[in-house]
Amino acid sequence: MQELLEMGNIEEEGQTVYAVAPYLTQGIVTPEELRRLADVAEKYQAAAIKVTEARKIAIVGLKEEDIDAAWQELGMKPEVAIGLCIRNVKICPGMAYCKMGLQDAIAVGTKLDERYHERELLREVKMGVSGCPNSCSDSRTRDIGLIGGRNGWMVYIGGKGGKTPKLGERIAVNIKEDKLFELMDQMLLVYSEQSDGKEIFEEYLSRVGVEAFKRQIDITLFI
Ligand code: SF4
Structure with missing residues (x-):
């Protein structure tokens, strides 16, 4: 699940849904950012907001056509560190x-x-x-x-x-x-x-x- 979240898409019951997981330094999020995450999740009818094992917060279950707008409204950097590197400490x-x-x-x-x-x-x-x-x-x-x-x-x-x-x-x-x-x-x-x-x-x-x-x-x- 974690890797799929980071890739941005998840196969679910035969269809692909999408997740966005902003980069959070040390898993810390401000109240304002948290509110924005909730607003975006609600606006685009996400299935859930998930706290991942790597201390990220992912909005899961988004439609592909809503991904760009969701990122724009979040105004947060994507979690880009994937694979062969040092991920969140x-x-x-x-x-x-x-x-x-x-x-x-x-x-x-x-x-x-x-x-x-x-x-x-x-x-x-x-x-x-x-x-x-x-x-x-x-x-x-x-x-x-x-x-x-x-x-x-x-x-x-x-x-x-x-x-x-x-x-x-x-x-x-x-x-x-x-x-x-x-x-x-x-x-x-x-x-x-x-x-x-x-x-x-x-x-x-x-x-x-x-x-x-x-x-x-x-x-x-x-x-
Ligand atoms: S490692 Fe020590 S300082 Fe850190 S949370 Fe645990 S008890 Fe507190």
């Missing part, structure tokens, strides 16, 4: 909205999203940013996960969900924001240049080993 409310938060997950997650959204890679890379070790954004089962600590960010790599879940390994603690983005850039650069083009991030790490990867990215520059 999953974040939690962090210290801005959660009393458990130790770091500002929304601020860091938003910066990561702006930095990497749509960046093309050989394979999709999933990221999670959690404001404290409770890890509500599943940071330890993402390719790259950040977890807020008292003195900075902990960085985990190589986690995955799915049928054979695996927890990522921690490679750095107490990383401050300025170094954090440099470290992220370096990890993605090495993965892009060194992987065989077919393996996902976790497979690449399993093949080379986390310790070797740390040497490849020269982790000592960041910790």
